[in-house]
Structures are given as structure tokens and as C-alpha cells.
Amino acid sequence: MEKVAIITGASRGIGREIAKSLAKKGIKVIANYNHSKEKAENLKKELQKEGYEIEIYKADVSKKSECKKLVEYTLEKYKKIDILINNAGIDKYQLVTEVTENDWNEIINTNLYSAFCMCQEVLPNMIHNKKGCIINISSIWGIVGASTEVVYSISKAGMDGLTKALAKEVGPSNIRVNSIAPGYIETDINKDVTQEEKNEILKTIPLEKIGEPTDIAKCVNWLIEDNYTTGQIISINGGWVIY
Ligand code: NAD
Secondary structure, eight states, X not given: OOOEEEESSOSSHHHHHHHHHHHHTTOEEEEEESSOHHHHHHHHHHHHHXXXXXXXXXXXXXXXXXXXXXXXXXXXXXXXXXXXXXXXXXXXXXXXXXXXXXXXXXXXXIIIIHHHHHHHHHHHHHHHHTOEEEEEEOOHHHHHOOTTOHXXXXXXXXXXXXXXXXXXXXXXXXXXXXXXXXXXXXXXXXXXXXXXXXXXXXXXXXXXXOBOHHXXXXXXXHHHHOSSOOSOEEXXXXXXXXX
């Protein structure tokens, strides 16, 4: 049977592009969304028109109980999970002194706790099958830190920590765990960045271009095909951050 993949936060942006590219490879995709039902349905219809089927499933992955339901639904439908892409994420620009407990919980739960819970939920099946590929979409800010995005940076560094530790723990079960740490990618998460700010950023990117969701999807496809890469943080950033 074809591979089965869960992608969190797949109604738009990077997750949407990953969902499209995997579906077009014949992978059974469960595209998770939270609020954007219409966008998720449009994605399903768009792919249907091209002859590809995907499942869409509503779940707020910042909550463990909803991660559990998403995985249970997938297992009921396909009996196995080969690929998990932890992509759902949010960002808030604020000074560290302005961060409330609510901000902290929202960002950490959406970006980091969701990835942890999703891994916990899919792993029994992957371990049983002695096969799996987990990809955490982190960020360059988890590597080098971003001013006014302290909690976001913490959450993404946490995802990279999850990647490294879990790769060691589940490697013997033939499960690979990697992070993709994007630089600046043109999506809604950057909708408040002005054209002037974007021009300034562009000056500091050696490849002199802003990334596209397809740049991340290509790396996801490569990691799925690969057999010997695990515990790595692969930064797709046009040379913006070289470390
Ligand atoms: P985006 O805002 O378009 O996509 C984020 C997706 O996550 C949305 O579909 C949103 O609905 C979903 N989401 C948020 N909270 C959720 C929840 N509780 N449950 C389910 N889904 C939820 O932005 P994007 O750029 O496509 O972001 C995808 C990932 O890439 C994020 O984790 C983001 O941090 C990361 N990233 C993006 C960039 C960039 O420049 N675009 C850079 C580095 C990392």
C-alpha cells in the first residue's frame, strides 16, 4: 500500500505545498487544519480536479486530545502512518517584557507541544511497523534567535531538541527524525512584514531571493526518499544564516 502522511497546519502556506507535492506522488495525505475549513476544502477540490485524493481533518494540534483524535482517525482509515510532518505554527512579534502567560502558552503549545504530542501519538504504530519518517518544520530563529520573537525562537529551538533526542531514541526502530529550519518564505506568517523590511532582508540573503513554499516541499520529498539522514537540522534559507 502507498505511504500515509499526516501534515499539520496544511490549509495554506508551506503545509499546503507539502500536502500537494506528497499527494501528487501517490502518498495518502491527511491534511490537518484548525480554523480554515474553506481553504482546506479548496485544497481538496483543487487536487481532485487534477485527479488526486486527500483527506482533510479538523484538529487544534495545540491540544493533546485533538492530536490523539487526528492520529486515531488516520489509523482507522489507513491502518498505518509512515510520515508525520509537524508544520503547524504561529508567531507573535513582541518585546520579551510584553509576553503574557497566555502568549507563552499559545506559542509553545502550538509550535512545540503539538509536535511532541503528535510524535507520542504516531510512534506506537511506527515502532510496530519498524518504519517511519518524522519532519519538524522549525526555523532559523531556533538556531540563531530572533529579537522580539523570543518565545517563537524558544519553541523552534525546542523542536530541534526534540528532533535530536528522538532521532537517537527511535533510530533503532528504523524511524528517522529531522528538522527543516526555513529562512524567509513567502507565506501568511510574514503578512505584516512591509515591502521596505522585505527589501532590507533581501540585501542580506546571498542568493538574493525570498524563499517559496516549494523550496521547503522539495526538501521534505528528499527526506522522505532518504534512508540514512536522521537527527539533522537542515536549514533552507538562501544562505541567510550559515552556521
Ligand atoms: P502560515 O501561517 O501560512 O501557516 C501556518 C499554518 O499552521 C496555518 O495553516 C495555520 O492555520 C496552522 N495552525 C496554526 N495553529 C494551529 C493549530 N493549533 N492547529 C492546527 N493548525 C494550526 O505560515 P507558514 O509559513 O506556512 O508556516 C508553516 C511552518 O513554517 C510554521 O511552523 C512556521 O513557524 C514555519 N516557518 C515559516 C517561515 C516563513 O518565513 N514562512 C520561516 C521559518 C519557519
